Amino acid sequence: MRLGIRLQLLAALGALLGLAFVPLFFAVASLTSASMTQARELSARALGRAVAAHLATARATRPPAELEPLIASYLGQGGVAAIAVLDASGNRSTSLGNAAALKAIPPGIAPGAEEIRAVRTSHGAALLLIVPSAEPEPGSVAVVIRTDAEPAAPLVRLVALYTGVMALSLLVFAYFSLTRLIVRPIDELSRAAGRVAAGARSLEVPRGGARELGELGESLSRMMAKLRADEEALRTKIAEIERYAADLKSAQQRLIRSERLASVGRLSAGLAHEIGNPIAAILGFQDLLLEGGLDPREQRDFLERMKRETERIHHVLRDLLDFARPPVREAGGRPGIVEVAVRDALSLVKPQKSARGIEISAEIEPSLPEVTLPPEGLVQVLLNLLLNAIDELGLADVKPGRILVRAHQTKPEGMVRLEVLDNGRGLANEVRDTLFEPFVTTKEVGRGTGLGLAVCRGLVESAGGSIFASDRPEGGARFVVDLPVAEIP
Ligand SMILES: Nc1ncnc2c1ncn2[C@@H]1O[C@H](COP(=O)(O)OP(=O)(O)OP(=O)(O)O)[C@@H](O)[C@H]1O
Ligand SMILES: [Mg+2]
Structure with a gap:
């Protein structure tokens, strides 16, 4: 099945815009997502350090029993999922928080330099921050902060909406411009050609649209005028040929008539000659006989000659009859x-x-x-x-x-x-x-x-x-x- 120019145009434009905007959307979305995660990690790190520092100080100044309510007050803030206070040999002295997040803190962490690890909990991605503390005894504080929440999602949705709307408006704009410039004039030209095919004498050139299409219409119109002129010339030629043919036919008929007359003439002349001569001879002999005074021998001789002439006439007439009426099959x-x-x-x-x-x-x-x-x-x-x-x-x-x-x-x-x-x-x-x-x-x-x-x-x-x-x-x-x-x- 052949699609119309409008549908084909729409499909081509759709494919083109899809090719241009879908990768653009994914690029922007992943960039946004990456920068958001980076920002989130930075803030998680700062938060973790502050919490760890505060707890290290609290550990030095307060009895261990007071530590728990303090830790509990941090949980849930800014994504803090679990906090553990570790002694010098890495054992947890106090730990609170989400069980899945607590599992992400490995046992036996030796106090050393500050450390940040990306970990996975059963709830999603998280950052594990280990901050060493020296007072009142060496140890460290481990904080697990969730980073899996999708802070980038609303932004990505916004980007998607923007690229979608942009692509759609471009599609509509391109479609209408191309329709006005190309499709509509082609439609007009095609309708005009259809009218010519149905018998119209001139081709109407489309007024709007691209310059090339206008020129094409002009050329077609000129071609039509030339064709009309040729057709007119052809008609004149045909009429002339018909006239010649009629003249030729009547001349041929005249020729046939005159040929027939000539044959009749030749036939009669021949007949007159072939029969006329013996008749003249017979008439001559009859005159001589009628005059009388001939002896019987002469009379007989004349009669015999008359018989021969009569036989000659008879012979001619018989041949003529054979010719005129040949035995029918x-x-x-x-x-x-x-x-x-x-x-x-x-x-x-x-x-x-x-x-x-x-x-x-x-x-x-x-x-x-x-x-x-x-x-x-x-x-x-x-x-x-x-x-x-x-x-x-x-x-x-x-x-x-x-x-x-x-x-x-x-x-x-x-x-x-x-x-x-x-x-x-x-x-x-x-x-x-x-x-x-x-x-x-x-x-x-x-x-x-x-x-x-x-x-x-x-x-x-x-x-x-x-x-x-x-x-x-x-x-x-x-x-x-x-x-x-x-x-x-
Ligand atoms: N074999 C031949 N060679 C040359 N000319 C011939 C020959 N046969 C016929 N003709 C020519 O054709 C003419 C017509 O012949 P056609 O037989 O019709 O008439 P004809 O012989 O003259 O007379 P008819 O046959 O009536 O006695 C002849 O007079 C002769 O000139
Ligand atoms: Mg003969």
Whole structure:
């Protein structure tokens, strides 16, 4: 758990003052206690000497019977706990006082020099004072004065009270000053930042407190203003980008529209050309026939020519229909077997006169899966590609012309890839981008309508596949057909 700044401040100040004042208290208390004990010992010594001197005199002048009441009168005064009058051999002649204190006087004290000993009785610390006396006979007086009473205790309590009050007031003072200087401005800054986070537009700088915190607030406020300006600039940029994106989109749509119009234009132009020419020819023959005056042989010749032109129109229209309505893949329709289709297509193409002198070979990966394009479609696509390659090799006059049909399964897509490669001149630049559109051809009238590849694309795409063409690095063209594998029913 994380404590608030106030609690942490309080704990730190408390620990600091504790560290400073507790040793100070113990030092002062022990000093006071020591000096009090010293003073007590001094006074005990003076008292003991006076009592001993007085008793020594009394011993010399009074009979021993009077000594006892005199001794008794001293007991209890200034801590005097026991008094013993000792003869020359150290035996007690008279002794009175507290039993525990009397025990502290050792037997057999020989008279000699004055002696002071610190002793312990069962009641506490005491001083034993032995004062020698010479008259009327040598001996000594022993006085036990208690020093264990705690004269320093009230003073020590006073010192404790003083240091306690001092520490507490310092703590309160430091706490309130630090709160006013640091904690409150930080609180204000934090609240202001919270308001900014909630959406306020400006940061209020705390007025009171330490100068550094004021400066921090000013810096934050400046940073906010900069952020606001940046945000504004960003908004403007985003609006600009949105405008550009909209412009781009409408331009793209215009482009698509015009491209569509262009395709329609190309389609109609091709159609007009491919159908218009035979129709014009037919019309010409009809005029000649209607004029009459032709012999039967000529009439037959014209009719045969009209038939050929009509067949040409029919052929174009059939191809166009194939392109416009490629056979729809029926659910559960027959899948195509690439190996069989390649064999069929090659057996149709190889006997052609135009294929003579061309080496046609095939490399088919064994156990290829069946594809989604039905067998007739597959043969038609292969035929169109093979006939194009044969046309190209004938036109390019390459010796020897070579055509390779390849098929394998691609990894990791798992499609069946069919390739037709030749060693002709490659794709002509003017048709490279529009190869698969209808009526795009480089061949002269009567030799090509430009529908072959358009039909291929229609068939392949209707089977969920794709077709593309490229030049081979070693020369020639490469047509690639990718077909999905048919699902096993
Ligand atoms: N193997 C190839 N090498 C070079 N160019 C090719 C090849 N195959 C096709 N082309 C180019 O693509 C054009 C379009 O071919 P596509 O099969 O669509 O029409 P076409 O062969 O001209 O006429 P159609 O097939 O309708 O009789 C061709 O005219 C030719 O320029
Ligand atoms: Mg063709």
